[in-house]
């Protein structure tokens with residue numbers, strides 16, 4: 001007869017070391033643990049403090065969750081020690097080395113899997129090698145995709161059909177083929193790696209991830225069905241992928257966890273800071289503004305006397321803010337965001353309409369979902385992908401930001417958006433409760449993995 005321990009499902013989780021990827025996968029590991037699965041997270045030394053608090057809380061609740069720390073191969077790729085998370089990298093050259101190092105992690109993960117023989121490996125999509133490594137031990141590899149179904153469908157469609165090749169300029173719009181809604185994009189808003197042009201390590205990783213997509217067991221998506229039903233169906237039926245929606249994962253956070261979440265990290269990118277400062281002041285709205293702050297940064301972006309002038313009206317948080325807690329505060333009327341998937345989902349969970357300012361990655365797609373499909377936000381009007389190499393000329397001007405913020409705060413649309421997003425907030429909460437769509441999809445995944453094993 002099998003003992004209880006023998007029957008317990010054991011899953012390894014390998015988050016990519018970028019906060020927008022790490023934080024939701026920690027939450028997901030906690031979710032599995034809360035359902036009786038033994039969960040082991042793997043990360044590197046510098047990233048370990050991000051995990052410790054979350055793991056402590058889960059353990060205190062009696063869940064089986066643990067952390068395995070591996071070495072980040074800095075010397076092997078010629079990176080200075082300590083650059084173990086994407087926001088700690090400085091230049092493009094470091095970005096390339098960083099991806100080379102994350103590929104080398106395979107050499108450490110393989111013996112770990114051999115030693116522990118878990119029943120499944122859930123690894124971020126940016127570790128394309130994980131599928132083959134898991135296969136060596138007959139273990140299914142499930143991909144964790146940071147973004148939701150809509151950005152996944154849109155980017156898959158662009159990669160597959162390359163519609164941007166049909167337009168004659170970077171600003172001419174084209175329709176993303178085959179989607180349930182008419183979604184117009186321009187080349188300016190596409191990621192270089194989505195068109196698979198160029199030679200960077202990121203492009204190589206993304207290309208390899210596409211291939212790993214085809215051979216992996218399936219994918220986990222941090223979303224809930226009611227948010228994007230047409231795209232959850234489209235991804236499964238049209239792209240033929242096995243997918244489980246089990247989010248919003250952040251709803252599993254306790255109030256204490258919300259305060260400590262990601263504490264050791266820093267904000268990734270903010271641009272046109274001066275323009276934002278001027279616009280916030282001119283909009284006469286109350287605000288909290290979270291700004292990335294490196295230790296040695298000079299604050300030249302802050303207009304003289306700004307903080308004194310906005311005293312009582314505006315608060316600047318330098319560094320890391322407890323975003324989940326701030327968003328759920330009743331005084332918050334709008335969230336100006338660059339539309340990372342997690343922030344977008346968190347705004348939905350808090351019922352806060354968004355003013356969207358996409359910068360790069362999947363953010364232009366997320367903006368379409370928020371403004372065009374769901375009608376829960378307005379766009380500032382950014383027309384162009386911006387990466388580290390592009391300076392603020394491409395960014396928005398004070399007048400545009402001010403107009404967007406002021407118009408939004410006094411508009412009738414705001415009330416309509418607010419009621420739509422409150423409805424979605426309630427659906428999100430119901431999705432993760434017992435019997436809800438995400439709860440049931442997680443149950444289905446756990447049962448399927450058990451049936452493979454036992």
Ligand SMILES: O=c1ccn([C@@H]2O[C@H](COP(=O)(O)OP(=O)(O)O[C@H]3O[C@H](CO)[C@@H](O)[C@H](O)[C@H]3O)[C@@H](O)[C@H]2O)c(=O)[nH]1
Pocket residue numbers: 018019020021023145146147261262266267268290319320321322323324339340341342343344346360361362363
């Ligand atoms: O001061 C801060 C800043 C951020 N956060 C949290 O950090 C996470 C940020 O995630 P996200 O909004 O997704 O932004 P990124 O970290 O930039 O995410 C990257 O990964 C996402 C998932 O793949 C993509 O959707 C984004 O475009 C990509 O930039 C969220 O949970 C925030 O609550 C805080 O708690 N405090």
